[in-house]
Amino acid sequence: MVDLALKILLHDKLRFTITVAGVAFAVALVLSQIGLFFGLLSNATPTIRNANADLWVTSHNTPNVDFAHEFPETYVNRVRSVPGVAKADNLIVTFMNISLPNGAEEGGVFYALDDFSAWNLPWRVKEGNIQDLRRGEFIFLDESAKRRLGDFALGDFREVQHNRLRIAGQSQDAKSFTTTPVSFIDFRRAQEMNPDLLKGKTSYILVKLAPGADVKAVKAEIRRRLPFNDVYTTNEWATKSEAYWIKNTGIGLNAFLAVFLGVLVGVVVVAQTLYTSTMEHIKEFGTVKAIGGSNADIYRILARQATIAAALGFILGLGLAFAQKPAIEAMALKLIMPASTIAVVAIGTLLLCLASAMVSFRKVANVDPGLVFRS
Amino acid sequence: MTVLEARDITKTYQEGAQETTVLRGVSMDLLAGEVVTLEGPSGSGKTTLLQILGCILSPSGGELRIHENPVAGHSAHLAAIRRRNIGFVFQQFNLFPSLNALENVQYAINLKGVKGSAAKSEAGALLDAVGLSDRANYLPRDLSGGQKQRVAIARALACKPSVLLADEPTANLDSAVGAQILELFRDLAKRENRALLIVTHDPKVRSIADRVLQIHDGRLRP
Numbered sequence: 001m002v003d004l005a006l007k008i009l010l011h012d013k014l015r016f017t018i019t020v021a022g023v024a025f026a027v028a029l030v031l032s033q034i035g036l037f038f039g040l041l042s043n044a045t046p047t048i049r050n051a052n053a054d055l056w057v058t059s060h061n062t063p064n065v066d067f068a069h070e071f072p073e074t075y076v077n078r079v080r081s082v083p084g085v086a087k088a089d090n091l092i093v094t095f096m097n098i099s100l101p102n103g104a105e106e107g108g109v110f111y112a113l114d115d116f117s118a119w120n121l122p123w124r125v126k127e128g129n130i131q132d133l134r135r136g137e138f139i140f141l142d143e144s145a146k147r148r149l150g151d152f153a154l155g156d157f158r159e160v161q162h163n164r165l166r167i168a169g170q171s172q173d174a175k176s177f178t179t180t181p182v183s184f185i186d187f188r189r190a191q192e193m194n195p196d197l198l199k200g201k202t203s204y205i206l207v208k209l210a211p212g213a214d215v216k217a218v219k220a221e222i223r224r225r226l227p228f229n230d231v232y233t234t235n236e237w238a239t240k241s242e243a244y245w246i247k248n249t250g251i252g253l254n255a256f257l258a259v260f261l262g263v264l265v266g267v268v269v270v271a272q273t274l275y276t277s278t279m280e281h282i283k284e285f286g287t288v289k290a291i292g293g294s295n296a297d298i299y300r301i302l303a304r305q306a307t308i309a310a311a312l313g314f315i316l317g318l319g320l321a322f323a324q325k326p327a328i329e330a331m332a333l334k335l336i337m338p339a340s341t342i343a344v345v346a347i348g349t350l351l352l353c354l355a356s357a358m359v360s361f362r363k364v365a366n367v368d369p370g371l372v373f374r375s
Numbered sequence: 376m377t378v379l380e381a382r383d384i385t386k387t388y389q390e391g392a393q394e395t396t397v398l399r400g401v402s403m404d405l406l407a408g409e410v411v412t413l414e415g416p417s418g419s420g421k422t423t424l425l426q427i428l429g430c431i432l433s434p435s436g437g438e439l440r441i442h443e444n445p446v447a448g449h450s451a452h453l454a455a456i457r458r459r460n461i462g463f464v465f466q467q468f469n470l471f472p473s474l475n476a477l478e479n480v481q482y483a484i485n486l487k488g489v490k491g492s493a494a495k496s497e498a499g500a501l502l503d504a505v506g507l508s509d510r511a512n513y514l515p516r517d518l519s520g521g522q523k524q525r526v527a528i529a530r531a532l533a534c535k536p537s538v539l540l541a542d543e544p545t546a547n548l549d550s551a552v553g554a555q556i557l558e559l560f561r562d563l564a565k566r567e568n569r570a571l572l573i574v575t576h577d578p579k580v581r582s583i584a585d586r587v588l589q590i591h592d593g594r595l596r597p
Contacts, residue, residue, distance in 0.1 A: 001485050001494075002478045004471060004474065007471070007474055008473050283469065286469075287471070288486075290463050291457070291483050291531075292454055292455070292458025292486050292487065293486050294450075294454045294455075295451070370432055372465055373422050
């Protein structure tokens with residue numbers, strides 16, 4: 001079968017290059033914007049998703065994991081007695097100031113537990129033993145905190161709320177959406193450092209269910225026993241935390257606008273170049289009709305051209321998106337492009353290129369084969 | 376044997392309030408193996424008649440039959456009739472510039488549903504028949520006018536048409552090459568028993584004609 005569609009495309013290599021480049025640019029823009037969006041969102045919930053908890057008990061209307069409100073720590077006993085609960089512990093998440101060696105102060109978000117290992121927090125330890133936190137005036141800092149706190153090493157001291165704490169270890173990947181450094185300290189230590197706010201209080205109760213326990217039933221019972229608290233599964237709580245940042249920071253709208261812009265650029269470039277190409281080859285399409293071809297034959301040519309532009313543009317755009325990953329990561333940002341997103345963008349690219357070709361479909365549907373008789 | 380019959384064909388164009396009649400009751404037959412030329416001044420209706428006979432244009436009135444079957448219907452149906460019965464050769468050749476000579480012919484064969492190596496070998500045979508097998512891989516821009524017209528003729532033969540319609544096929548060729556093309560036309564019509572209608576201004580075309588038709592003001596002259 002003679003591939004007239006491809007031959008016409010390749011006959012004008014410059015135009016073909018512009019078409020593919022336009023699609024590639026749009027795909028790279030869309031993928032990188034979605035990737036950045038997912039990357040930002042991933043910072044909103046890493047502690048939720050990595051903690052070994054099935055349920056999170058929060059104070060009523062807590063908007064996200066970082067903006068916790070305190071409630072009595074004794075509530076944990078009510079939760080522990082609920083049938084189906086295997087384990088429940090208090091977790092404090094609170095902001096405190098860290099004094100830097102140069103005299104400046106930086107805010108930090110502190111996660112405080114009695115037994116970190118039991119809850120898989122922190123989930124990646126670069127150095128040190130997390131159990132050391134139980135020994136008293138120690139702190140675990142996340143490696144990413146170096147951007148805000150400056151360089152630090154095991155054994156160094158940092159002052160938190162005027163308490164001198166020794167760095168007992170470093171975690172990795174524990175980040176907050178606000179880029180505030182994440183640290184880990186012992187539960188009682190945290191209460192002692194900020195007694196006005198935290199004495200006898202907790203921010204959350206982490207719940208591990210017994211094997212075979214009915215999640216809905218356990219949630220309902222905890223709600224009944226703690227009527228002024230909320231109870232979420234891990235996924236529900238992560239989704240609520242992400243939704244807060246999406247709605248309240250404008251990143252959702254920003255990502256949507258960037259994706260829309262990328263799609264618009266792609267559609268306009270493909271539609272414009274395919275249309276111009278169609279108009280320049282209109283006599284050839286007239287010839288196709290004159291020698292017995294139907295509108296369907298011409299539609300197939302245009303659809304194939306759009307498909308070729310979509311496929312090549314997508315591959316190139318995907319390559320571009322991945323190529324910028326190291327540069328983006330060097331800026332302490334994450335580009336997360338799950339396979340499912342890549343598949344959706346691939347299908348979207350194809351559909352939009354075909355939709356762009358529709359502009360040309362309308363034109364060739366009315367091509368008069370008689371124009372081949374005109375000189 | 377009559378291949379094509381046109382009875383009382385009329386064609387009127389409407390432009391705003393103005394009505395222009397191009398053909399006024401044209402009746403004619405084309406017989407198998409017959410070479411007919413259609414001559415007339417510019418604006419006399421030659422090309423319009425050619426388009427109607429080639430099922431590209433629908434007449435305003437009258438009846439057209441190919442192999443005794445009436446020609447009518449929507450554009451897809453007319454395209455199918457063209458694909459089965461009519462071969463066109465144009466003054467401007469109208470080859471696909473991005474396809475080489477072989478592919479130009481092969482594409483027309485593909486359109487009738489023959490694919491793959493069968494289409495390629497059929498296209499090669501047709502190029503051979505017009506004496507151009509040694510230029511099979513040349514793009515149109517690398518062919519002379521006469522060679523382009525031979526490719527166009529090979530392409531027109533791709534559907535094994537019973538009617539060949541040629542619009543000023545020698546107008547863009549020098550006289551020596553034009554004579555060769557005319558000889559090729561005559562040979563194809565007689566050897567393969569095809570009806571051939573050539574629209575022309577060129578009096579030399581008459582030399583191969585079995586019959587000459589004159590058209591003036593949309594009417595055939597006896």
